[in-house]
Amino acid sequence: MITHRAYEFRIYPSRDQQDLIARTFGCVRLVYNYYLAEKKQRYEESKATLSYTDCAKDLTRLKKEKTFLKEVDSIALQQSLRHLDDAFTGFFKREKSGYPKFKSKRSSRRSYSTVCVNGNIRLEDGKIRLPKLGEVRIKKHREIPEDWILKSVTVKQTPSGKYFVSILFEYESQVEKKEVERSAGLDYSMPKLFVSSDGYSCEYPRFYRKTEEKLAREQRKLSKMEKGSSNYRKQKLVVARLHEKVANQRKDFLHKESLKLAQMYDRISIEDLDMKAMSKALHFGKSVHDNGWGMFTRMLEYKLQDRGGQLVKIDKWYPSSQICSGCGCIHPEVKDLNVREWFCDWCLEYHDRDINAAVNIREEGSRLRRETEMRESA
Numbered sequence: 001m002i003t004h005r006a007y008e009f010r011i012y013p014s015r016d017q018q019d020l021i022a023r024t025f026g027c028v029r030l031v032y033n034y035y036l037a038e039k040k041q042r043y044e045e046s047k048a049t050l051s052y053t054d055c056a057k058d059l060t061r062l063k064k065e066k067t068f069l070k071e072v073d074s075i076a077l078q079q080s081l082r083h084l085d086d087a088f089t090g091f092f093k094r095e096k097s098g099y100p101k102f103k104s105k106r107s108s109r110r111s112y113s114t115v116c117v118n119g120n121i122r123l124e125d126g127k128i129r130l131p132k133l134g135e136v137r138i139k140k141h142r143e144i145p146e147d148w149i150l151k152s153v154t155v156k157q158t159p160s161g162k163y164f165v166s167i168l169f170e171y172e173s174q175v176e177k178k179e180v181e182r183s184a185g186l187d188y189s190m191p192k193l194f195v196s197s198d199g200y201s202c203e204y205p206r207f208y209r210k211t212e213e214k215l216a217r218e219q220r221k222l223s224k225m226e227k228g229s230s231n232y233r234k235q236k237l238v239v240a241r242l243h244e245k246v247a248n249q250r251k252d253f254l255h256k257e258s259l260k261l262a263q264m265y266d267r268i269s270i271e272d273l274d275m276k277a278m279s280k281a282l283h284f285g286k287s288v289h290d291n292g293w294g295m296f297t298r299m300l301e302y303k304l305q306d307r308g309g310q311l312v313k314i315d316k317w318y319p320s321s322q323i324c325s326g327c328g329c330i331h332p333e334v335k336d337l338n339v340r341e342w343f344c345d346w347c348l349e350y351h352d353r354d355i356n357a358a359v360n361i362r363e364e365g366s367r368l369r370r371e372t373e374m375r376e377s378a
């Protein structure tokens, strides 16, 4: 099975390289905005569309006009056109919220993507070779197997000024599927991360909460400062650093927890939740977004796959919390989130809300897998 995996590494570009990276961010943004304007104008004038190929052809002309575009990685510019194209496709499919927007220097992400062509990007000992930039020092915190193929790289700079590359690899996975002996269901929960069908629950550690509180404090300070003042700029950096710290602590924690589970179970079932919609509907606000459930499930998925296990996603409308896991009858009256424990008057089973839901998720996941396996073998 062809598998993809992305890894992020810190890089340490020299002054000149930093300068070139900054210029590349600028050129990529320029190309994006230029063709967004062209597309807009073309559409308003004649209802015609400008395709990716049209733009890519025109880019050759633009480069003659704006010669500084030639100084940066040309594939990065093409990728920028791809991103613009994706933004339009997303808009027309109504996947993403709105009409593509112009990228401003302030608010847009400082990043660009480039694709490996004929080995122009190479990972070597302590170095990565990138188009135009040449060799950049890299901190490789893990070994990449020799048969993995480097597909593409995204170069980015965080708001606090650190540089990273996110590298996408492709490889043939040799892992054999395991017989499922140990399975679990996880019920997403707030403010904990989840409760498992075995009653194990996972909560962010104290030090993480502490950094989060500190971040909130520093953010309040920032909001009271005069925009553009030197104190404001300094405080902005403090906030940016704390943001990154929170994100890193969370990532570490989620890595550890997902690894633990992937080692414990062969199959894990979860509900296929749409976190964006959930935070809107339930007014949970930022906390759901930041809870890291999406990141956690992605980690869980590939960690299980690496071991021959499987992650099963069940329908988000499955009434996992209302079914009695003892007898299977449905109790609409326990839908209320405030009901933490309840009693089934049919089979006389006593339930913890979250564990009961997790058991139902586990069983529904197993049923779905059996169904798929039967279909596959038929």
Ligand SMILES: [Zn+2]
Pocket (backbone or CB within 6 Å): 324, 325, 326, 327, 328, 329, 344, 345, 346, 347, 348, 349
């Ligand atoms: Zn029952």
